[in-house]
Amino acid sequence: MKPPPGLSDSLSGIVESPTSCEVCGTALRLGQGTCVNCLLHEGLSDEMAGSEEVFAAVLAEAKIPDKQWRLGNYDIQGEIGRGGMGIIYRARQRRSRRIVALKRVLTHHADSHDSLQRFRREAEAAASLDHPNILPIYEVSETEEGLPFFSMKLATGGSLREVGPSLRDDPNECVRLMAKVARAVAHAHAAGILHRDLQPGNILLDARAEPMVSDFGLAKWIDESSNLTRTLTTFGTPGYIAPEQAEGPAAAVTEAADIYSLGAILFGLLTGRPPFQGANALSVIRQAAETTAPRLRSVAAGLDRDLETIVARCLERDPGARYASAEALAEDLQRWLDGRPILARRVSLPAQTWRWMRRDPTLAAAAAACLILAIALVSLLSGRRQVIPLDAPEKSIAVLPFENLNHDEENGFFTAGIQEDILTGLGKVADLKVISRSSVREYRPEATRDLRAIAADLGVRHIVEGSVRRAEARVRITAQLTDAATGAQLWAERYDRDLRDVFAIQSDIAQHIADQLKAHLSPSEQATMRAKPTNDVVAYDLYLRAKEISEEPGISSPDRMAKQISLLDQAIARDPAFVKALCLMARAHLRSYWSNYDHTPTRLDAARRALDAAARVQPNAGEVYLTRGILHYWGYRDYDPALAELELAAAALPNDGDVPYFIGLITRRQGDWERSTRQLEHARKLDPRNQIMLFDLARTNYFSLKRYREAAETADSVLAWKPDSFDFHLTRAKVDVASRADLARWREVARGETAKLSSEPQLLAYERIELALAERDYARAAEALANHTLPEFSWAGYITPHKWYEGLIAAALGDTASAQTSFEAARERVAVAVSQRPADAKAQIVLAEIEARMGLKDEAIKRGEHALALRPVEKDAVDGPNIMGRLACIYGRVGELDRALNLLEEIAFVPGATNYGALKLDEIWDPLRGHPRFDAVVAALRAQAEGQN
Helix, strand or coil, X not given: CCCCCCCCCXXXXXXXXXXXXXXCCCEECCCCCCCHHHHHHHHCCCCCCCXXXXXXHHHHHCCCCCCCCEECXXXXXXXXXXXXXXXXXXXXXXXXXXXXXXXXXXXXHXXXXXXXXXXXXXXXXXXXXXXXXXXXXXXXXXXXXXXXEEEEECCCCCEHHHHHHHXXXXXXXXXXXXXXXXHHHHHHHHCCEECCCCCHHXXXXXXXXXXXXXXXXXXXXXXXXXXXXXXXXXXXXXXXXXXXXHHCCHXXXXXXXXXXXXXXXXXXHHHCCXXXXXXXXXXXXXXXXXXXXXXXHHHCCCCCHHHHHHHXXXXXXXXXXXXXXXXXHHHXXXXXXHCCCCCCCCCCHHHHHHHHHHHCHHHXXXXXXXXXXHXXXXXXXXXXXXXXXXXXXXXXXXXXXXXXXXXXXXXXXXHHHHHHHHHHHHHXXXXXXXXXXXXXXXXXXXXXXXXHHHHHHHCCCEEEEEEEEEECCEEEEXXXXXXXXXXXXXXXXEEEEEHHHHHHHHHHHHHHHXXXXXXXXXXXXXXXXXCCCCCCHHHHHHHHHXXXXXXXXXXXXXXXXXXXXXXXXXXXXXXXXXXXXXXXXXXXXXXXXXXXXXXXXXXXXXXXXXXXXXXHHCCXXXXXXXXXXXXXXXXXXXXXXXXXXXXXXXXXXXXXXXXXXXXXXXXXXXXXXXXXXXXXXXXXXXXXCCHHHHHHHHHHHHHHCCCHHHHHHHHHHHHHHCCCCHHXXXXXXXXXXXXXXXXXXXXXXXCCCCCCCCCCHHHHHHHHHXXXXXXXXXXXXXXHHXXXXXXXXXXXXXXXXXXXXXXXXXXXXXXXXXXXXXXXXXXXXXXXXXXXXXXXXXXXXXXXXXXXXXXXXXXXXXXXXXXXXXXXXXXXXXXHHHHHHHHHHHHHHXXXXXXXXXXXXXXXXXXXXXXXHHHHHCXXXXXXXXXXXXXHHHHHHHHHHHHHC
C-alpha cells in the first residue's frame, strides 16, 4: 500500500519502489537529478580511473561530502532510503563490526535551522528512550561539516506498511503487535515525549517479528510550546494523524493524538485501509476533521465487536473521549487477547445524539418534530419482537437440551445423554467455541425458546435443538442447526435406528454440525468424535445422573457427595472401562477429601485408584489429564505438576470450562491473582451460566481483590436469570457489608425473603447467627442457633462446632461458666479432628481460637502459629492470609495487642485476609477496637473500598 503523497524521512522508505535510470537501469532514490552510477562510470572511464583525486571530484559533483564513503566511525555499505530531510544508509561500525542503519541530514538542509533542529530533535527523543519496542539509538554524532547523524538498530523484518496485508486475516497477531506498540508509546509519554507521526511505516519489525517504534522526527516534549511542525510537509502522515494536529496549534496536541494514530494503524491492519481515504492529503485531513470514523465492522463485517469498540474509542474526534492513556489502550488490547471483558464501552445512543446536536443544532431542532412521530410509531409497534444484536464468533455454538418425547423421567436422562455426547464431541474441536452443558441446561425444551435471545445470552452464533423418542429397542432422534442471527435452518436430520446405534447417531450429528460450521478437525479430533463413551446405555444414564449433581451449587454437602459416588459405583460396575465415569468418580472422592468431610488417606487412595483405572484404558484422554491435575491440586497441593497436567488437558479439551477454572483456582493459591482472574473469566466465556464458577469468580477473586463493583455486577447478572439463588443473594449482600459495612441486604437474606432455601435450611440458620452476632443481638443469635440442628458448621473447609457459638453467646451475655463449658465441649470435638489430621491447618487454627476463648494463652498462640507454619501465605495465598487474620484475632483475644496489630497491619491489604466491613462489625476484633493503630487500618480499608464503589 503506497503512502499518501508528501515527504517523509521514515525508514519505511526502504520498501518504496524507486524509479530506474533510463541509461543503466540503476534504482534512483532521488526525485530528480543525475544518476550517481552513470556519473561515477563517466568520471572513472579514462586512464585516470584509479586516481583518488578524480574519485573525490566525482563525489563532490554528486554532493556527497563523505569522501571515503564513511560517516564518522561507520563504513557506508549502501543507501536504503531517503526522504525530504534525511538519508538512511546500511553501515558497519568500524570497531565493533556491527551492522546498523545510519541516518544523516541531507546536504541541502545544512543551512536550514528548523531542519537541523528537527533532525536533532528526532535523535534526542529516540536516544532518551529505553524500551524493547522502541528502535534503539546507538550513537548521535556529526560529520566533519557539522551535519548531524545517528546510528540505530537495523530492522530486518520490514515495517507494518509492507507486512500489514499478510496480517489482515489474523486479528490476534494484529492486536498482539499493537498492544506492544501501545506500551512503547506509553513509555515515551511517561518520559514526556509525544511521537506525532505514528503510521505503519514507522512501526518496524525485527527478525523475530517483534515491533519497534521508530522515526521520532516530529517528536515533541509534552511541556514544550513549539510551532516547529506547522507546515503541510511536516505535520504527520494524512490518514493517521488526529484531527487536532491539522486544526490546532502544535502546543495543544496531547498524548491523545498518538492514541488516535494507534487506533488508525490498528484499523488499517484489520481492514487493509486507513480509516479515511481521499484523492489528496487535504481531502483526507478534512474527512477526519468533519466526519466520524467508519465503524470497523462496516469495512470488515467478520471482526469482533469488542475490537470495533476499542478502535472506535481511539478514533473519537474529541481527544477527551479517547483512551485516557496509551497504557489504558494497551491494557484493553491485552484483555481482548486474554479473552477478558474489555474496559471500553460503546458510545451510548444518547451520547451520540448529544454530540450530533452540538455539531448541527439547526438540523437537530428540525429532527425534534420527527422524534415525536417516532415515539408514536414505537408505541404502535411495541409488540414487535426486539432485535438483539449478536456479538459472537462465526464458529460458535450452543447445544440446547433435547426434547424428551416420551415425557418420563427415565427417558429424560437418556435424552440428556444424547445432548451430552454431541456436546462432548464438538467440545473437543479447537476450531469451535462450544458452550458447556451446565450453561444450557436452563433452556428446557418445554419452554418457548427465543433462539436469538438465547444466543445473545450465551455469546454464540448457532443453536442446535433436537428431540428423542425411545420405543423398546429403537430410538428416533431429530436434530437441527440454526443460525440464530438470521433464523435460517442450516441443517436438519432425522434418525430412526436400533438403540444400540445411539452413540453412532450422536457422532454423526456432531460431524454434520462441524462440517456445516466449516470447522477444521485434526485427525485426533475426528477420532475422538467417533469414539463411544461406553457401550452400556444404562451405565451412561447413571453417569449422567451423577454428573448433574456436580453441576449444581451445594455439591460439597456430604449427602450429595455420597449420592454421586453411589451412582458412579453402579455405572462402573456395569462398565469398568468407562473412562468418563472413572474420572468423575476420582473427582468425587477428591472433593470429599478436599472439603474435609473425609480428609483421610483411604479417601485419597480411592480417588487415585479410580484415576489409575481410567488411565489404563485411555492414558491420553483429556479427562484423564484434567483429573490428574485435580489430584495433584486437591490431593497433594502440588501446584506445578497440577498446572502441567492442566496444560495438556487444555489442548485436548479446548471448550471445557473446568480446565481454565482449575488453572484459576491453582494460580490464586500461588498468589498470582491476576492470572487466576483471567482464567476464571475465560471459564465464564466457555460456561457462562455455571453457578459454581461464577461464585468463585465473584465471591473469591473479585471479593478478595476488593474489586467490589465487579463482584456485585457478577452477582446481579446471575440473579437476573436465577432470582432465587441463595449463594448470589448472599454474595451481593456481603459485597455491601465488606465495602460499606451496610447490613440491609444481609438482613433481607437472613429473613429468607430473597431466595429459595428449601434444599439448604441450615444455611439460613448460619447466616442468621452471624448477622445477629454482627449486630450484637445475642438473644436473636441464641434463637437462630436453636434452629440449627447439625452438630457443626462448615465453611470453606473450616468446621466449627455448634458448641462454639453457644460459648460465644453465653460469654457475651455474661454467663462465664456456661461459656467455659461450651468451649470445652467444642475443644474436645475439634481435638478429635486434629488428632486424625494433624497437618490440617484449618482444624488447628479453629482449635487455637477455641483455646484463646478459654484463656489458654500459651496453647492458643503455639497452636495458631503452628497452623500458620502449616499453611503460610507463600505456600497458599488463599488460606494463608485467612489464617493470618485469625491468628491476629487470637493475639488480640489473649492480650498480645502489639503482636495482633503488627500482624493486622501486615495483612490488611493482602487479598483475602480481611476487609473494611469485617473489621468494622465482627466481634472477633473487639479486643483491638478503639486502638489508634486499629482505627487507622479501618480507615485505610474504608478509603480503598470507597474507591472501588
